[in-house]
Amino acid sequence: xxxxxxxxxxxxxxxxxxxxxxxxxxxxxxxxxxxxxxxxxxxxxxxxxxxxxxxxxxxxxxxxxxxxxxxxxxxxxxxxxxxxxxxxxxxxxxxxxxxxxxxxxxxxxxxxxxxxxxxxxxxxxxxxxxxxxxxxxxxxxxxxxxxxxxxxxxxxxxxxxxxxxxxxxxxxxxxxxxxxxxxxxxxxxxxxxxxxxxxxxxxxxxxxxxxxxxxxxxxxxxxxxxxxxxxxxxxxxxxxxxxxxxxxxxxxxxxxxxxxxxxxxxxxxxxxxxxxxxxxxxxxxxxxxxxxxxxxxxxxxxxxxxxxxxxxxxxxxxxxxxxxxxxxx
Numbered sequence: 001x002x003x004x005x006x007x008x009x010x011x012x013x014x015x016x017x018x019x020x021x022x023x024x025x026x027x028x029x030x031x032x033x034x035x036x037x038x039x040x041x042x043x044x045x046x047x048x049x050x051x052x053x054x055x056x057x058x059x060x061x062x063x064x065x066x067x068x069x070x071x072x073x074x075x076x077x078x079x080x081x082x083x084x085x086x087x088x089x090x091x092x093x094x095x096x097x098x099x100x101x102x103x104x105x106x107x108x109x110x111x112x113x114x115x116x117x118x119x120x121x122x123x124x125x126x127x128x129x130x131x132x133x134x135x136x137x138x139x140x141x142x143x144x145x146x147x148x149x150x151x152x153x154x155x156x157x158x159x160x161x162x163x164x165x166x167x168x169x170x171x172x173x174x175x176x177x178x179x180x181x182x183x184x185x186x187x188x189x190x191x192x193x194x195x196x197x198x199x200x201x202x203x204x205x206x207x208x209x210x211x212x213x214x215x216x217x218x219x220x221x222x223x224x225x226x227x228x229x230x231x232x233x234x235x236x237x238x239x240x241x242x243x244x245x246x247x248x249x250x251x252x253x254x255x256x257x258x259x260x261x262x263x264x265x266x267x268x269x270x271x272x273x274x275x276x277x278x279x280x281x282x283x284x285x286x287x288x289x290x291x292x293x294x295x296x297x298x299x300x301x302x303x304x305x306x307x308x309x310x311x312x313x314x315x316x317x318x319x320x321x322x323x324x325x326x327x328x329x
Contacts, residue, residue, distance in 0.1 A: 008242035024091065025281055026268040031064045031202070033259070034093040038070045046094040046257045049289060050122050050280065057283050059276050067224075074099045075108045081262050082111055089269030092259040098165050100309065104316035105163060105326055113313040116260040117270055120277040120301030123290045125231035127169040127253030128241075130207040132199055133222055138285035140247040141228040143206065147177035156203035158195045163325050164188075165255065168316070169208040169229060171323060172251045173244075181323045199223065210255060211238060212294035229253035234296065254300060258305070274302040293325060 031138055033047035044066070051064035069077045077093050078090070085091055093116070103112045131137050137146065139255045146154050151174055158166035167188075171181035187204055189195040192213050200222060205212075206222075211234055217223045218237055225243040228234050229252050234241070244251045261270060274278040280286050290297070320326045 031090045036074040043094040100313045118306040118309040119259045121258035123295030124298035151179040155204045156206040228300040245267040
């Protein structure tokens with residue numbers, strides 16, 4: 001797999017858990033990973049997969065238990081952390097790009113990107129823009145041109161309502177075409193499967209989805225991809241699909257998965273968790289486990305990741321203002 005890390009492998013620390021603990025003066029005691037959803041979803045997988053491999057590789061000297069805390073797609077978890085565990089060194093919380101969208105739109109109440117300590121990412125999926133195989137559109141520029149001509153004339157559909165991840169992917173394309181995304185003809189579905197069926201049935205013309213969920217249709221030649229919303233081309237069956245940036249459209253959509261800690265987590269504990277995730281990413285065992293879950297490599301931790309998380313949330317907040325999802329302040 002082509003490496004798309006933001007941090008080079010050369011920066012990874014050696015695999016010496018005792019040395020790491022001694023250097024930082026912190027060792028986790030009864031650590032916990034909060035999955036802010038019911039068992040079985042992406043947050044749950046993020047916690048359980050990561051904590052299992054941390055222990056199996058010896059990066060964590062003790063088991064890390066997973067606690068499911070559903071409610072508001074992360075709202076209950078971030079409120080719990082800020083109200084009751086602001087300085088807890090032994091707890092981390094799973095998040096995804098959707099968490100940033102919720103923060104940006106005020107769906108976590110008064111808590112936002114500055115009310116946690118961003119630890120790092122463990123992998124990412126990437127957005128794609130798909131059309132039916134016999135569509136007259138053959139490139140992202142064709143879609144941009146169609147949007148410029150009549151943004152309301154191209155039926156688009158995917159899972160989630162206006163303001164969701166899938167809606168935002170194509171909203172960014174519409175904005176790049178100089179159009180108001182609120183004028184798009186967007187059809188929400190209960191899930192990606194329903195939206196894909198609508199695409200294949202000709203009820204919608206454009207499907208903004210995820211790379212991991214459309215491989216079967218690509219291999220069966222039922223659809224074609226106008227672009228992948230990744231910084232570089234993706235491996236495998238998607239290797240020939242150009243990125244949006246290659247086609248002159250400055251849009252990326254990594255669906256990042258990772259962890260944050262409480263806002264007052266002590267530095268020694270924060271550094272331990274950051275280094276643990278960095279060392280996990282550099283371990284070949286992790287690459288195998290991550291790939292098995294359909295995740296691509298996305299390596300960014302610590303302060304660099306904190307800047308990235310805050311910048312992305314600010315971008316989504318501005319987009320939400322631009323398209324009228326939240327009121328300007």
